Amino acid sequence: MEGKKEKISILGAGLVGSLLSIMLAKRGYQVTIFERRPDMRKAGAIGGRSINLALSHRGLKALDRVGLKDKIQESCIPMPGRMIHDLQGNLDFQPYGKEGQYINSVSRGGLNWLLMDEAEAHGVEIRFDHKCLDVDFDSATATFENGQSVSSDFLFGGDGAFSALRGAMQKTDRFNFSQEYISAGYKELTMPATKDGDFAIDPDALHIWPRGEYMLIALPNLDKSFTCTLFFPFEGEISFDALKTEADVEAFFNDKFKDAVPLLPNLKKEFFENPTSSLITVRCSPWVKGNTALIGDAAHAIVPFYGQGMNSGFEDCYVFDQLLEKHGDINDALLKEYQDLRIPDGNAIADLALYNFIEMRDKVADEKFVLQKKIEKKLNALYPDKWVPLYSMVTFSDYRYSEAIARGDKQQAIMDEALSRPGIEDNSESLDFEAIVNQLLG
Incomplete structure (x- = not known):
């Protein structure tokens, strides 16, 4: 034409x-x-x-x-970072990027x-x-x-x-x-504002309750509520299919998302009335x-x-x-x-x-993943134009997605080698950061 x-x-x-x-x-x-x-x-x-x-x-x-x-x-x-909620309700804030960067x-x-x-x-x-x-x-x-x-x-x-x-x-x-459909679907739930009209949890974060094969997330709204989304398998021992009654839902959430339950007053009603959507x-x-x-x-x-x-x-x-x-x-x-x-x-x-999906539901709660983020943050601070974390390339930059994934794969291979070193958990500051960057550029 x-x-x-x-x-x-x-x-x-x-x-x-x-x-x-x-x-x-x-x-x-x-x-x-x-x-x-x-x-x-x-x-x-x-x-x-x-x-x-x-x-x-x-x-x-x-x-x-x-x-x-x-x-x-x-x-x-x-939302400058993600707030991780573990099974005991402990919180861990993980920044997405540098100071001043947010989604x-x-x-x-x-x-x-x-x-x-x-x-x-x-x-x-x-x-x-x-x-x-x-x-x-x-x-x-x-x-x-x-x-x-x-x-x-x-x-x-x-x-x-x-x-x-x-x-x-x-x-x-x-x-x-x-x-291709993944095996998980999603369902929306609502976390309303408190009786005082405030946010029920910290609004300056995307909240994640990572639980391995599934997760709950929450994003803040202007009316001080949060929209929560349960990403969950359709079928299996732990799945939408397995939670058949209100008692099932209540018991499951109290076991896996205990700190969220008091903040979801319409949980059982919404769970059965809101649609389950595929991905x-x-x-x-x-x-x-x-x-x-x-x-x-x-x-x-x-x-x-x-x-x-x-x-x-x-x-x-x-x-x-x-x-x-x-x-x-x-x-x-x-x-x-x-x-x-x-x-x-x-x-x-x-x-x-x-x-x-694997990172959000599983790795964000993994000690090695958290350590990698710490090392990458240091690398990016020392060499901002040479080492850019994959998340930052995708979310905060003009890198083409295809360039970001290729560069990210190369960086991950280098990080995997660094993380495999004995005693790295207690001694990450002793890494030769210049040598790591030179590996990437070599």
């Missing part, structure tokens, strides 16, 4: 579709979004998905590109609402209750359940993990696709077919354990807008560069997110 395309359609009015529409509208394109659900601003629904998200550098960078960073940060709660707890619904309002303020039309059934790639024509067919110059699929555009692509030749990883290629392209979860849905689902989707928008500035219009060269850049990064963050 060559030449400027004026009329753009986007499937999905979620976070990524809404942000992309603002970027395109600001560049003079006529943009229409087609959303299968009703208007959440009227219905008050967010599709049964996680209520809280962790907004970090990549997402903020994309929001800053459309002038929304400061406005959105007003609705965020900074942000933000309401999915509130952020989506703001982005849709901003899109409409820039002239974007959003048509709700438009469920896409099929797509013609060359004419960029979407056919909807209501019988409507809409053609445009270009069509984006920003319609999530079960994308209609990707579903149409899956029926074509030489389209690679995989999806999927999607990989595919190509992302471009004819005059259509995938973006966000439609291209690379990931599990939430690195807090990068929204951030990586926003970075897709950021990269696409950068390329649009470079190429001048949506053409074949831009689209090739877009997918050449983003497919490796989409696959990399998918791998990182799956690994971080």
Whole structure:
């Protein structure tokens, strides 16, 4: 495809579709979004998905590109680290990065609402209750359940993990696709504010109750409540399937999350009334077919354990807008560069997110893991441009995800060797930190 395309359609009015529409509208394109659900601003629904998200550098960078960073940060709660709760209720605060670095707890619904309002303020039309059934790639024509067919110059699929555009692509030749569900699902629970109207636990942290094969986490909200999420196996001896009665739930939580129980007054009711949702990883290629392209979860849905689902989707928008500035219009060269850049990064963050589930539910409570974090913090302080912890590369930097995972693997091999030395637990300060960094650079 060559030449400027004026009329753009986007499937999905979620976070990524809404942000992309603002970027395109600001560049003079006529943009229409087609959303299968009703208007959440009227219905008050967010599709049964996680209520809280962790907004970090990549997402903020994309929001800053459309002038929304400061406005959105007003609705965020900074979380400079994770607070680990052990079985006895002891607390251990682990900073995410350097002083002044933090991730942000933000309401999915509130952020989506703001982005849709901003899109409409820039002239974007959003048509709700438009469920896409099929797509013609060359004419960029979407056919909807209501019988409507809409053609445009270009069509984006920003319609999530079960994308209609990707579903149409899956029926074509030489389209690679995989999806994988992990054995755990998740359920939302609520920790309300105290009777005095304050936070029940420290709001300056993402709280984790790591228990090996499962975990409970909690993120703060502006109304002084916390949204808690139980990540838990679907089946097995310890699982959603095994907790059949309120007595089962009460006994299990009192045994495994004892310090949280007094702070969850609606635990038993919410456990049985709130949905149990699954967690999927999607990989595919190509992302471009004819005059259509995938973006966000439609291209690379990931599990939430690195807090990068929204951030990586926003970075897709950021990269696409950068390329649009470079190429001048949506053409074949831009689209090739877009997918050449983003497919490796989409696959990399998918791998990182799956690994971080193991880290969060298990390793954060491991003494060797805590020691590694201590050593890496010292290395980063001494050699800030040479040794950057993997979490910092992913969350606080502009490293491509594919670069971060490659560099992280190399650093981990060096750390594994250092941690295997006899007596390292009591003698980590005696390490030759310069030699460790030289190993990385050698």
